[in-house]
Amino acid sequence: MDIEELCQQVMTSKEVVVPENAALIGGSKDNFLSVGCAVFRELAHSTQLSPDSRVLDIGSGLGRVAYPLAHFLKNGHYVGLEIVKDSVDFCQKNIVPLTAPKAHFEFIHTDIHNTFYNSSAKSELINYEFPDLGEFDVVFMSSVCTHLNNEDLLHYFKLVQQWTRSGGDFLATWFLVDNLAREQLLNPIKSHALPFDLSGKGPDYFLKSQDKSTAAVAYDVDYILDLYKSHSFTTISNMYLGPWSGVERHIGAFQDLIVARKD
Template sequence: MLNSQPSVPEIIIPDELLPPKELRLSVGGSFKAIGTEFFRYFIEIAGLQPDEAVLDVGCGVGRMAVPLTQYLSDRGSYEGFDIVESGITWCQSVISTRYPNFQFQRADLYNQYYNPTGSEEASNYRFPYSDNHFDFVFLTSVFTHILPDGLENYLKEIYRVLKPGGRTLVTAFLLNEKSLSCLESGLSTLELPEIFENYRLADKRFPESAVAYEERFFVALAEQGGLRVNSPLYYGSWCGREDFLSVQDILLMGKP
Protein backbone atom coordinates (compact mmCIF):
# COMPACT_ATOMS: atom_id res chain seq x y z
CA MET A 1 0.00 0.00 0.00
CA LEU A 2 1.06 3.57 -0.70
CA ASN A 3 0.72 6.11 2.07
CA SER A 4 -0.44 9.72 1.70
CA GLN A 5 -0.95 9.37 -2.03
CA PRO A 6 -1.40 12.52 -4.11
CA SER A 7 -4.56 12.51 -6.20
CA VAL A 8 -4.03 10.85 -9.57
CA PRO A 9 -6.09 12.42 -12.36
CA GLU A 10 -8.10 10.17 -14.62
CA ILE A 11 -6.62 10.10 -18.10
CA ILE A 12 -7.96 8.80 -21.39
CA ILE A 13 -5.40 7.65 -23.94
CA PRO A 14 -6.44 8.65 -27.49
CA ASP A 15 -6.48 5.81 -30.01
CA GLU A 16 -4.21 7.76 -32.34
CA LEU A 17 -1.45 7.54 -29.73
CA LEU A 18 -1.43 3.73 -29.74
CA PRO A 19 1.49 2.25 -31.71
CA PRO A 20 0.87 -0.43 -34.35
CA LYS A 21 0.32 -3.91 -32.94
CA GLU A 22 3.75 -5.19 -33.98
CA LEU A 23 5.46 -2.41 -32.01
CA ARG A 24 3.27 -2.99 -28.95
CA LEU A 25 4.04 -6.71 -29.03
CA SER A 26 7.78 -6.05 -29.28
CA VAL A 27 7.88 -4.64 -25.73
CA GLY A 28 5.63 -7.27 -24.12
CA GLY A 29 2.76 -6.77 -21.71
CA SER A 30 -0.23 -4.50 -22.12
CA PHE A 31 0.67 -1.10 -23.58
CA LYS A 32 -2.18 0.75 -21.90
CA ALA A 33 -2.30 -1.13 -18.60
CA ILE A 34 1.42 -0.92 -17.83
CA GLY A 35 1.68 2.66 -19.01
CA THR A 36 -1.18 3.85 -16.81
CA GLU A 37 0.07 1.73 -13.88
CA PHE A 38 3.43 3.51 -13.88
CA PHE A 39 1.80 6.89 -14.52
CA ARG A 40 0.11 6.35 -11.16
CA TYR A 41 3.43 5.51 -9.49
CA PHE A 42 5.07 8.61 -10.96
CA ILE A 43 2.50 10.71 -9.13
CA GLU A 44 1.85 8.65 -5.99
CA ILE A 45 5.46 7.65 -5.26
CA ALA A 46 7.55 10.34 -6.96
CA GLY A 47 5.14 13.29 -6.71
CA LEU A 48 5.45 14.23 -10.37
CA GLN A 49 4.03 17.67 -11.17
CA PRO A 50 2.62 18.77 -14.56
CA ASP A 51 5.21 21.51 -15.13
CA GLU A 52 8.35 19.42 -14.49
CA ALA A 53 11.10 18.30 -16.88
CA VAL A 54 11.07 14.51 -17.32
CA LEU A 55 13.59 12.02 -18.75
CA ASP A 56 12.57 8.50 -19.80
CA VAL A 57 15.67 6.28 -20.10
CA GLY A 58 14.81 3.36 -22.37
CA CYS A 59 11.57 4.89 -23.65
CA GLY A 60 10.79 2.06 -26.08
CA VAL A 61 7.69 2.76 -28.16
CA GLY A 62 6.36 5.43 -25.81
CA ARG A 63 4.43 3.29 -23.36
CA MET A 64 5.24 5.65 -20.49
CA ALA A 65 5.25 8.77 -22.65
CA VAL A 66 1.70 8.40 -23.94
CA PRO A 67 -0.05 8.75 -20.54
CA LEU A 68 2.22 11.70 -19.74
CA THR A 69 0.99 13.55 -22.85
CA GLN A 70 -2.33 13.83 -21.03
CA TYR A 71 -0.73 15.15 -17.83
CA LEU A 72 2.30 17.35 -18.48
CA SER A 73 1.47 20.98 -19.15
CA ASP A 74 3.02 23.21 -21.81
CA ARG A 75 5.50 24.32 -19.15
CA GLY A 76 6.52 20.70 -18.61
CA SER A 77 8.76 18.71 -20.93
CA TYR A 78 9.60 15.12 -21.76
CA GLU A 79 12.77 13.62 -23.26
CA GLY A 80 13.24 9.95 -24.05
CA PHE A 81 15.93 7.83 -25.62
CA ASP A 82 16.13 4.20 -26.67
CA ILE A 83 18.19 1.92 -28.90
CA VAL A 84 15.42 0.53 -31.15
CA GLU A 85 15.12 2.72 -34.22
CA SER A 86 11.61 1.67 -35.24
CA GLY A 87 10.17 2.64 -31.87
CA ILE A 88 11.93 6.02 -31.80
CA THR A 89 10.85 6.79 -35.36
CA TRP A 90 7.21 6.09 -34.51
CA CYS A 91 7.37 8.22 -31.35
CA GLN A 92 8.92 11.12 -33.26
CA SER A 93 6.41 10.97 -36.10
CA VAL A 94 3.29 10.48 -33.97
CA ILE A 95 3.86 11.80 -30.44
CA SER A 96 6.29 14.66 -31.09
CA THR A 97 4.24 16.05 -33.98
CA ARG A 98 1.21 16.35 -31.69
CA TYR A 99 3.13 17.33 -28.54
CA PRO A 100 6.21 19.45 -29.37
CA ASN A 101 7.39 19.36 -25.74
CA PHE A 102 7.85 15.56 -26.11
CA GLN A 103 11.14 14.71 -27.80
CA PHE A 104 12.75 11.35 -28.61
CA GLN A 105 16.17 10.30 -29.84
CA ARG A 106 17.97 7.08 -30.63
CA ALA A 107 21.10 5.94 -28.78
CA ASP A 108 23.36 3.58 -30.73
CA LEU A 109 24.08 1.36 -27.74
CA TYR A 110 25.13 -2.26 -28.05
CA ASN A 111 22.52 -4.78 -27.00
CA GLN A 112 22.73 -8.46 -27.84
CA TYR A 113 19.01 -8.61 -28.67
CA TYR A 114 17.89 -5.21 -29.86
CA ASN A 115 20.99 -3.58 -31.34
CA PRO A 116 23.84 -6.09 -31.84
CA THR A 117 25.75 -3.65 -34.09
CA GLY A 118 25.64 -0.82 -31.55
CA SER A 119 28.74 1.35 -31.41
CA GLU A 120 28.71 2.24 -27.69
CA GLU A 121 28.60 0.32 -24.42
CA ALA A 122 26.27 1.19 -21.55
CA SER A 123 29.30 1.34 -19.26
CA ASN A 124 30.68 4.36 -21.17
CA TYR A 125 27.53 6.06 -22.40
CA ARG A 126 26.98 9.70 -21.51
CA PHE A 127 23.33 10.73 -21.55
CA PRO A 128 22.88 13.41 -24.26
CA TYR A 129 21.63 16.08 -21.84
CA SER A 130 23.21 18.84 -19.80
CA ASP A 131 23.95 18.71 -16.08
CA ASN A 132 21.14 19.54 -13.62
CA HIS A 133 18.50 19.46 -16.35
CA PHE A 134 15.64 17.22 -15.16
CA ASP A 135 13.26 17.26 -12.21
CA PHE A 136 12.38 13.59 -12.65
CA VAL A 137 14.15 10.66 -14.34
CA PHE A 138 12.67 7.19 -14.62
CA LEU A 139 13.84 3.81 -15.88
CA THR A 140 11.41 0.90 -16.23
CA SER A 141 12.79 -2.52 -17.17
CA VAL A 142 16.26 -1.13 -17.89
CA PHE A 143 18.21 -2.19 -14.81
CA THR A 144 16.81 -5.71 -15.21
CA HIS A 145 18.78 -5.95 -18.48
CA ILE A 146 22.05 -4.19 -17.73
CA LEU A 147 25.32 -5.52 -16.30
CA PRO A 148 27.20 -4.03 -13.31
CA ASP A 149 29.49 -1.63 -15.20
CA GLY A 150 26.52 -0.23 -17.07
CA LEU A 151 24.45 -0.02 -13.89
CA GLU A 152 27.17 1.98 -12.13
CA ASN A 153 27.55 4.37 -15.06
CA TYR A 154 23.80 4.91 -15.47
CA LEU A 155 23.37 5.70 -11.78
CA LYS A 156 26.11 8.33 -12.05
CA GLU A 157 24.55 9.75 -15.21
CA ILE A 158 21.14 9.96 -13.53
CA TYR A 159 22.74 11.95 -10.73
CA ARG A 160 24.48 14.23 -13.23
CA VAL A 161 21.37 15.16 -15.24
CA LEU A 162 19.06 15.54 -12.22
CA LYS A 163 18.51 18.97 -10.74
CA PRO A 164 19.32 19.30 -7.03
CA GLY A 165 16.21 18.05 -5.28
CA GLY A 166 15.25 15.95 -8.31
CA ARG A 167 13.95 12.38 -8.08
CA THR A 168 14.40 9.16 -9.98
CA LEU A 169 12.15 6.09 -10.00
CA VAL A 170 13.67 2.84 -11.23
CA THR A 171 12.68 -0.82 -11.38
CA ALA A 172 14.95 -3.80 -10.70
CA PHE A 173 15.09 -7.41 -9.55
CA LEU A 174 16.52 -7.13 -6.03
CA LEU A 175 18.05 -10.06 -4.18
CA ASN A 176 17.36 -9.93 -0.45
CA GLU A 177 16.41 -12.40 2.26
CA LYS A 178 12.80 -12.70 1.09
CA SER A 179 13.42 -12.92 -2.64
CA LEU A 180 16.25 -15.43 -2.16
CA SER A 181 13.99 -17.56 0.00
CA CYS A 182 11.31 -17.47 -2.70
CA LEU A 183 13.87 -18.41 -5.36
CA GLU A 184 15.10 -21.36 -3.32
CA SER A 185 11.51 -22.50 -2.78
CA GLY A 186 10.80 -22.44 -6.52
CA LEU A 187 8.17 -19.70 -6.23
CA SER A 188 9.76 -17.26 -8.65
CA THR A 189 8.57 -16.75 -12.22
CA LEU A 190 12.22 -16.05 -13.07
CA GLU A 191 15.01 -18.60 -12.76
CA LEU A 192 18.42 -17.14 -11.94
CA PRO A 193 20.81 -20.10 -11.89
CA GLU A 194 23.99 -18.21 -12.83
CA ILE A 195 25.48 -16.76 -9.64
CA PHE A 196 28.17 -14.06 -9.62
CA GLU A 197 29.46 -11.66 -7.01
CA ASN A 198 26.64 -9.19 -6.25
CA TYR A 199 24.29 -10.37 -9.04
CA ARG A 200 22.66 -13.30 -10.78
CA LEU A 201 21.76 -14.02 -14.41
CA ALA A 202 19.03 -16.05 -16.03
CA ASP A 203 21.42 -17.20 -18.77
CA LYS A 204 25.15 -16.40 -18.94
CA ARG A 205 25.12 -17.02 -22.69
CA PHE A 206 22.70 -14.10 -23.03
CA PRO A 207 23.54 -12.05 -19.94
CA GLU A 208 21.29 -9.09 -20.74
CA SER A 209 18.17 -11.27 -20.89
CA ALA A 210 17.60 -10.88 -17.12
CA VAL A 211 19.82 -9.54 -14.34
CA ALA A 212 19.07 -9.47 -10.60
CA TYR A 213 21.21 -7.52 -8.14
CA GLU A 214 21.85 -7.95 -4.46
CA GLU A 215 19.86 -5.18 -2.82
CA ARG A 216 22.77 -4.03 -0.65
CA PHE A 217 25.05 -3.80 -3.70
CA PHE A 218 22.47 -1.83 -5.72
CA VAL A 219 21.82 0.64 -2.90
CA ALA A 220 25.54 1.07 -2.23
CA LEU A 221 26.24 1.84 -5.91
CA ALA A 222 23.45 4.41 -5.97
CA GLU A 223 24.72 6.10 -2.83
CA GLN A 224 28.31 6.07 -4.09
CA GLY A 225 27.01 7.87 -7.17
CA GLY A 226 25.48 10.59 -4.99
CA LEU A 227 21.86 9.47 -4.91
CA ARG A 228 19.82 9.06 -1.75
CA VAL A 229 17.65 5.93 -1.66
CA ASN A 230 14.23 6.60 -0.14
CA SER A 231 12.51 4.20 2.21
CA PRO A 232 10.46 2.09 1.90
CA LEU A 233 11.34 0.16 -1.23
CA TYR A 234 8.34 -1.21 -3.12
CA TYR A 235 8.91 -4.90 -3.74
CA GLY A 236 7.45 -6.80 -6.70
CA SER A 237 5.81 -10.13 -7.40
CA TRP A 238 8.55 -11.47 -9.72
CA CYS A 239 10.07 -13.69 -7.02
CA GLY A 240 6.75 -15.07 -5.77
CA ARG A 241 6.31 -12.91 -2.65
CA GLU A 242 2.76 -12.55 -1.35
CA ASP A 243 2.79 -8.79 -0.69
CA PHE A 244 3.83 -6.65 -3.63
CA LEU A 245 3.10 -3.45 -5.52
CA SER A 246 4.07 -4.26 -9.11
CA VAL A 247 5.89 -7.05 -10.93
CA GLN A 248 9.39 -5.65 -10.55
CA ASP A 249 10.85 -4.01 -7.45
CA ILE A 250 10.59 -0.21 -7.42
CA LEU A 251 13.04 2.25 -5.85
CA LEU A 252 12.66 5.98 -5.47
CA MET A 253 15.90 7.92 -5.15
CA GLY A 254 16.75 11.58 -4.96
CA LYS A 255 19.58 14.04 -5.60
CA PRO A 256 20.13 15.94 -2.36
Protein backbone atom coordinates in the same frame (compact mmCIF):
# COMPACT_ATOMS: atom_id res chain seq x y z
CA MET B 1 -6.59 16.95 -14.09
CA ASP B 2 -7.12 14.04 -11.73
CA ILE B 3 -4.57 11.25 -12.35
CA GLU B 4 -7.20 8.50 -12.61
CA GLU B 5 -9.26 10.55 -15.07
CA LEU B 6 -6.14 11.15 -17.14
CA CYS B 7 -5.29 7.41 -17.22
CA GLN B 8 -8.86 6.63 -18.24
CA GLN B 9 -8.61 9.21 -21.02
CA VAL B 10 -5.32 7.71 -22.30
CA MET B 11 -6.68 4.15 -22.20
CA THR B 12 -9.78 5.06 -24.20
CA SER B 13 -8.37 7.72 -26.55
CA LYS B 14 -8.77 7.05 -30.28
CA GLU B 15 -5.61 9.09 -30.89
CA VAL B 16 -3.41 6.69 -28.95
CA VAL B 17 -1.84 4.11 -31.28
CA VAL B 18 -0.84 0.88 -29.56
CA PRO B 19 2.22 -0.59 -31.33
CA GLU B 20 1.85 -3.93 -33.09
CA ASN B 21 5.23 -5.03 -31.72
CA ALA B 22 4.45 -4.34 -28.03
CA ALA B 23 6.02 -7.72 -27.20
CA LEU B 24 9.43 -6.18 -27.98
CA ILE B 25 9.34 -4.43 -24.61
CA GLY B 26 8.16 -7.48 -22.72
CA GLY B 27 4.43 -6.73 -22.78
CA SER B 28 1.45 -7.23 -25.02
CA LYS B 29 -0.91 -5.02 -27.01
CA ASP B 30 -3.54 -5.73 -24.35
CA ASN B 31 -1.56 -4.49 -21.36
CA PHE B 32 0.55 -1.81 -23.11
CA LEU B 33 -1.44 1.20 -21.85
CA SER B 34 -2.34 -0.21 -18.43
CA VAL B 35 1.35 -0.92 -17.65
CA GLY B 36 2.34 2.55 -18.92
CA CYS B 37 -0.36 4.15 -16.76
CA ALA B 38 0.75 2.13 -13.70
CA VAL B 39 4.28 3.58 -14.00
CA PHE B 40 2.84 7.05 -14.63
CA ARG B 41 0.73 6.73 -11.43
CA GLU B 42 3.90 5.92 -9.48
CA LEU B 43 5.61 8.98 -10.97
CA ALA B 44 2.60 11.13 -10.08
CA HIS B 45 2.32 9.81 -6.51
CA SER B 46 5.95 9.24 -5.49
CA THR B 47 7.86 12.03 -7.27
CA GLN B 48 7.43 15.78 -7.56
CA LEU B 49 6.13 15.44 -11.14
CA SER B 50 4.09 18.49 -12.19
CA PRO B 51 2.76 19.69 -15.58
CA ASP B 52 5.85 21.96 -15.79
CA SER B 53 8.47 19.33 -14.96
CA ARG B 54 11.58 18.47 -16.94
CA VAL B 55 11.42 14.66 -17.27
CA LEU B 56 14.03 12.20 -18.56
CA ASP B 57 12.90 8.70 -19.59
CA ILE B 58 15.97 6.46 -20.05
CA GLY B 59 15.07 3.47 -22.25
CA SER B 60 11.78 5.00 -23.41
CA GLY B 61 10.97 1.98 -25.61
CA LEU B 62 7.67 2.26 -27.48
CA GLY B 63 6.43 5.14 -25.34
CA ARG B 64 4.33 3.15 -22.87
CA VAL B 65 4.91 5.77 -20.16
CA ALA B 66 5.40 8.68 -22.55
CA TYR B 67 1.74 8.42 -23.69
CA PRO B 68 0.27 9.42 -20.28
CA LEU B 69 3.05 12.00 -19.85
CA ALA B 70 2.11 13.50 -23.22
CA HIS B 71 -1.38 14.08 -21.81
CA PHE B 72 -0.05 15.40 -18.49
CA LEU B 73 2.84 17.78 -19.25
CA LYS B 74 1.56 21.22 -20.24
CA ASN B 75 4.66 23.45 -20.27
CA GLY B 76 7.18 20.80 -19.32
CA HIS B 77 10.01 19.19 -21.21
CA TYR B 78 10.28 15.44 -21.84
CA VAL B 79 13.32 13.63 -23.26
CA GLY B 80 13.23 9.91 -24.10
CA LEU B 81 16.54 8.11 -24.70
CA GLU B 82 16.30 4.80 -26.54
CA ILE B 83 18.76 2.44 -28.27
CA VAL B 84 16.29 0.83 -30.75
CA LYS B 85 15.85 3.15 -33.73
CA ASP B 86 12.42 1.79 -34.80
CA SER B 87 11.05 2.44 -31.31
CA VAL B 88 12.30 6.04 -31.41
CA ASP B 89 10.68 6.50 -34.82
CA PHE B 90 7.37 5.07 -33.55
CA CYS B 91 7.32 7.51 -30.60
CA GLN B 92 8.36 10.47 -32.71
CA LYS B 93 5.56 9.74 -35.20
CA ASN B 94 2.74 8.80 -32.80
CA ILE B 95 3.40 10.62 -29.52
CA VAL B 96 4.98 13.97 -30.38
CA PRO B 97 1.83 15.15 -32.30
CA LEU B 98 -0.32 14.52 -29.19
CA THR B 99 1.63 16.87 -26.90
CA ALA B 100 0.44 20.28 -25.69
CA PRO B 101 1.75 23.23 -27.75
CA LYS B 102 3.93 24.45 -24.90
CA ALA B 103 5.32 21.06 -23.86
CA HIS B 104 8.54 20.06 -25.54
CA PHE B 105 8.85 16.33 -26.32
CA GLU B 106 11.83 14.68 -27.97
CA PHE B 107 12.90 11.08 -28.46
CA ILE B 108 16.63 10.63 -29.04
CA HIS B 109 18.19 7.56 -30.62
CA THR B 110 21.38 6.53 -28.79
CA ASP B 111 22.95 3.63 -30.70
CA ILE B 112 24.39 1.78 -27.69
CA HIS B 113 25.16 -1.93 -27.46
CA ASN B 114 22.90 -4.19 -25.39
CA THR B 115 23.17 -7.98 -25.86
CA PHE B 116 19.38 -8.42 -25.84
CA TYR B 117 18.01 -5.23 -27.43
CA ASN B 118 20.73 -3.88 -29.71
CA SER B 119 23.42 -6.49 -30.24
CA SER B 120 24.71 -5.09 -33.56
CA ALA B 121 25.64 -1.65 -32.15
CA LYS B 122 29.36 -0.92 -31.95
CA SER B 123 29.32 1.67 -29.14
CA GLU B 124 29.43 0.60 -25.53
CA LEU B 125 27.59 2.84 -23.06
CA ILE B 126 30.82 3.72 -21.25
CA ASN B 127 32.27 5.35 -24.40
CA TYR B 128 29.05 6.89 -25.68
CA GLU B 129 28.90 10.67 -25.98
CA PHE B 130 25.42 11.92 -25.13
CA PRO B 131 24.28 15.37 -26.23
CA ASP B 132 24.24 17.97 -23.46
CA LEU B 133 20.87 17.24 -21.82
CA GLY B 134 21.07 19.56 -18.81
CA GLU B 135 19.34 18.65 -15.56
CA PHE B 136 15.90 17.14 -14.92
CA ASP B 137 13.36 17.29 -12.08
CA VAL B 138 12.41 13.65 -12.58
CA VAL B 139 14.48 10.85 -14.15
CA PHE B 140 13.09 7.35 -14.57
CA MET B 141 14.12 3.93 -15.88
CA SER B 142 11.09 1.67 -16.14
CA SER B 143 12.03 -1.95 -16.79
CA VAL B 144 15.48 -0.89 -18.04
CA CYS B 145 17.90 -1.62 -15.16
CA THR B 146 16.44 -5.14 -15.40
CA HIS B 147 18.23 -5.35 -18.80
CA LEU B 148 21.62 -3.82 -17.90
CA ASN B 149 24.89 -5.58 -17.10
CA ASN B 150 26.82 -4.30 -14.11
CA GLU B 151 29.22 -2.14 -16.12
CA ASP B 152 26.34 -0.31 -17.85
CA LEU B 153 24.40 -0.02 -14.61
CA LEU B 154 27.34 1.67 -12.87
CA HIS B 155 27.77 4.07 -15.76
CA TYR B 156 24.07 4.97 -15.81
CA PHE B 157 24.20 5.69 -12.06
CA LYS B 158 26.94 8.27 -12.75
CA LEU B 159 24.89 9.79 -15.57
CA VAL B 160 21.67 9.82 -13.56
CA GLN B 161 23.52 11.59 -10.73
CA GLN B 162 24.62 14.21 -13.27
CA TRP B 163 21.22 14.50 -15.01
CA THR B 164 19.06 14.80 -11.85
CA ARG B 165 18.88 18.25 -10.28
CA SER B 166 19.61 18.59 -6.60
CA GLY B 167 16.34 17.69 -4.81
CA GLY B 168 15.05 15.91 -7.93
CA ASP B 169 13.68 12.35 -8.07
CA PHE B 170 14.84 9.10 -9.65
CA LEU B 171 12.39 6.20 -10.15
CA ALA B 172 13.64 2.79 -11.32
CA THR B 173 12.28 -0.75 -11.40
CA TRP B 174 14.37 -3.79 -10.52
CA PHE B 175 14.66 -7.48 -9.85
CA LEU B 176 16.17 -7.23 -6.35
CA VAL B 177 17.48 -10.38 -4.69
CA ASP B 178 16.96 -10.34 -0.92
CA ASN B 179 16.90 -13.38 1.40
CA LEU B 180 13.26 -14.24 0.67
CA ALA B 181 13.66 -13.93 -3.11
CA ARG B 182 16.88 -16.00 -2.97
CA GLU B 183 15.17 -18.77 -1.00
CA GLN B 184 12.23 -18.80 -3.42
CA LEU B 185 14.41 -18.77 -6.55
CA LEU B 186 16.52 -21.64 -5.22
CA ASN B 187 13.40 -23.71 -4.43
CA PRO B 188 10.76 -22.43 -6.84
CA ILE B 189 7.26 -23.62 -6.09
CA LYS B 190 5.54 -20.89 -8.08
CA SER B 191 5.59 -21.37 -11.83
CA HIS B 192 5.85 -17.63 -12.51
CA ALA B 193 9.21 -17.21 -10.72
CA LEU B 194 11.87 -16.08 -13.20
CA PRO B 195 14.58 -18.77 -13.47
CA PHE B 196 17.64 -16.73 -12.43
CA ASP B 197 20.90 -18.58 -11.97
CA LEU B 198 22.04 -17.67 -8.44
CA SER B 199 25.15 -19.88 -8.44
CA GLY B 200 27.53 -16.94 -9.07
CA LYS B 201 28.76 -14.56 -6.37
CA GLY B 202 26.70 -11.62 -7.68
CA PRO B 203 25.97 -8.78 -7.55
CA ASP B 204 24.36 -9.48 -10.95
CA TYR B 205 22.42 -12.63 -11.91
CA PHE B 206 21.28 -13.73 -15.36
CA LEU B 207 18.61 -16.19 -16.48
CA LYS B 208 19.59 -19.87 -16.53
CA SER B 209 20.92 -21.10 -19.91
CA GLN B 210 20.90 -17.56 -21.38
CA ASP B 211 24.69 -17.10 -21.43
CA LYS B 212 24.63 -13.75 -19.62
CA SER B 213 22.14 -12.24 -22.08
CA THR B 214 20.51 -9.09 -20.73
CA ALA B 215 17.06 -10.63 -21.39
CA ALA B 216 16.64 -10.18 -17.63
CA VAL B 217 19.16 -9.20 -14.95
CA ALA B 218 18.67 -9.34 -11.16
CA TYR B 219 20.86 -7.67 -8.53
CA ASP B 220 21.64 -8.14 -4.86
CA VAL B 221 19.44 -5.64 -3.02
CA ASP B 222 22.21 -4.37 -0.68
CA TYR B 223 24.48 -3.68 -3.65
CA ILE B 224 21.79 -1.55 -5.30
CA LEU B 225 20.95 0.36 -2.12
CA ASP B 226 24.67 1.17 -1.72
CA LEU B 227 24.77 2.47 -5.31
CA TYR B 228 21.95 4.91 -4.51
CA LYS B 229 23.83 6.16 -1.44
CA SER B 230 27.18 6.52 -3.20
CA HIS B 231 25.56 8.53 -6.03
CA SER B 232 23.93 11.21 -3.81
CA PHE B 233 20.51 9.52 -3.59
CA THR B 234 20.47 9.11 0.18
CA THR B 235 16.70 9.50 0.63
CA ILE B 236 14.62 6.52 -0.45
CA SER B 237 11.12 8.01 -0.76
CA ASN B 238 9.33 4.83 -1.82
CA MET B 239 10.36 1.20 -2.18
CA TYR B 240 8.29 -1.91 -2.71
CA LEU B 241 9.07 -5.43 -3.81
CA GLY B 242 7.01 -7.15 -6.51
CA PRO B 243 6.10 -10.84 -6.90
CA TRP B 244 8.52 -11.59 -9.80
CA SER B 245 10.56 -14.05 -7.69
CA GLY B 246 7.48 -16.04 -6.71
CA VAL B 247 7.36 -14.48 -3.23
CA GLU B 248 3.89 -13.05 -2.77
CA ARG B 249 4.32 -9.38 -1.99
CA HIS B 250 3.15 -6.07 -3.47
CA ILE B 251 0.05 -6.60 -5.57
CA GLY B 252 -0.26 -4.64 -8.80
CA ALA B 253 3.31 -4.49 -10.10
CA PHE B 254 5.53 -7.36 -11.18
CA GLN B 255 8.96 -5.78 -10.70
CA ASP B 256 10.46 -4.12 -7.62
CA LEU B 257 10.48 -0.33 -7.49
CA ILE B 258 12.62 2.33 -5.84
CA VAL B 259 12.03 6.09 -5.84
CA ALA B 260 14.92 8.12 -4.44
CA ARG B 261 15.62 11.83 -4.00
CA LYS B 262 18.96 13.43 -4.83
CA ASP B 263 20.69 15.33 -2.00
